[in-house]
Amino acid sequence: MTLTIAGNETGTPRSPWSGSAGAEELTRWKTAARQAAGGLATDALARDRANQDPYREVELLRRHGLVNLLVPREYGGEGAHWESALHVVRILAAADGSIAQLVAYHYINQATIAFYAAPARQADWFRRSAEGQWVWGGSVNPVDPTLELSVDGDGYRLNGLKRFSTGSSVGDVIIVNAAVTDGPHEGTVLAFVLERGREGLELLGDWDHLGQRLSASGSVRYNNVRVDAADILGEVGDEPFSTLVTPGIQLAFGNFYLGVAQGALAKGREILLGRKNAWILSSAESYAKDPVFQRTVGEFASRIAAVEALADVLNRRYDDAVAKGAGLTFEDRAELAVRTAELKVVSTEVGVEVANRIFEVTGSSSTSNQVGLDLFWRNIRTHSLHDPVDYKKIEVGASYLLGEVQPITLYT
Structure with a gap:
């Protein structure tokens, strides 16, 4: 299987972000975050005790426009900057730490489109994410390397267990990192994206910890999950960007x-x-x-x-x-x-x-x-x-x- 690794193209801008946030932008997103935080604060303790997957909280984030904040405007997003996104995380954390974590991971997981995908493929990923208002979970914990990604025809099969998969139980998609175990790309760590309902993907819902109870950070088990070339963002390497x-x-x-x-x-x-x-x-x-x-x-x-x-x-x-x-x-x-x-x-x-x-x-x-x-x-x-x-x-x-x-x- 031939892979296109992000950054191989020459003369193509790598980053979809430029400039910095102005006062108007910061005011807009701080206000939106405070409104969302106000809604979260009213019953944060009750929701923490109920310890349910935060589907309603995710819808609250969507209503306030926070999910697509970092997606460039040309792809259907809000076109904001990281400074605004990080203020959103901070403001939400003052009301509900679990949802702040969920948002923080969503932003960085969604941004792997820019960090890992080839420039020619970024537009499609961003557009689909924006249109669907995808929330991005992650299954990348590097100290839990139990996944096996083996060659299967023109794609791969994924097997194994990954703990601490924040956002996975409520995310529309999950980004996964796994090393190829055989074939010409053996040893290469690939980043790829799977929809939460992909056949063979099992959400264990086993998060039972002291805090962060609504961060949707349970384990995910992968049972012979098919990974196609179209699912792959790119290689996880050491290129600075x-x-x-x-x-x-x-x-x-x-x-x-x-x-x-x-x-x-x-x-x-x-x-x-x-x-x-x-x-x-x-x-x-x-x-x-x-x-x-x-x-x-x-x-x-x-x-x-x-x-x-x-x-x-x-x-x-x-x-x-x-x-x-x-x-x-x-x-x-x-x-x-x-x-x-x-x-x-x-x-x-x-x-x-x-x-x-x-x-x-x-x-x-x-x-x-x-x-x-x-x-x-x-x-x-x-x-x-x-x-x-x-x-x-x-x-x-x-x-x-x-x-x-x-x-x-x-x-x-």
Whole structure:
């Protein structure tokens, strides 16, 4: 079987994105995200407890135009930039971490059209995705390499199990990464797209974790699933532009964790302002007027503001990087990856700490299951373990001290 690998063509622009988001665009999508977040916030705790696949939530995202946000206008999409998309992730995370994760993965999975597909094929993929308002799930977890992609005539057959397949149970399509196990392309890792109802594709619905319960992150089993040439986006290689997948998703994580911290602090402020009287040893009129609690809230707000400032810089810088397309160098990519790792470090630590210590200012009554303040902590504690933050610290330190660059992977 002959494959067309993305980037083999010469003289063809690789990236469908250019420029950066203006004030009007940012305002539009922040407003849409806040409206969607408002709808999610009304029953976030009840939906988390019900632990059902988020089909209604996906329809909410469609109604607000968020699904096609990054698809270029010429292909039927909204033509927005990554800075806008990352703000959407952040805003949704303050209301519902599960749906923020679902959206973040959708954006990066959908963007693999540009990162992996040959330029001549991108238009068709984008058009079909836009017309169908496809939500993109992913089955690419690289530390779970149990898939076998074997040659079958002019196509392949896929077998095996892939865990942590975020969005797969509600996605219209699922992007899969698998290495070819035989034939002339043996060892080549291919990215391909399967519709959720493809024969032999089994959704196990086995996500049973502390948090992120509505992220649709269960396992997928592939039982002799047919993969045709038309399903294949391209090869997963180490060409700089195509590997922007990793800084992109890590940047989305940073915005996600920031949003959770903002949401936890906002909920804590609401609870604190509602507390009557003050601690028995305090001379303040109320808890909110007590310097002890003001100090803690001030610390949280200040650290969140610092993370936000870094995230805002990097969100725009990512647009600059993707706009370079085939002109992106390894040096460009490495510099962006290290800066994104810096964000991952501080957003993780601030997010986990705020979501944990917010209880110090809200009191024992806020631990009631009816309050649901724990939802923020459960969500960020669960997802922040996606990849060890200590290795991000090492990545930053090795770069700072020695100028060393980590090998390109789906984590670095």
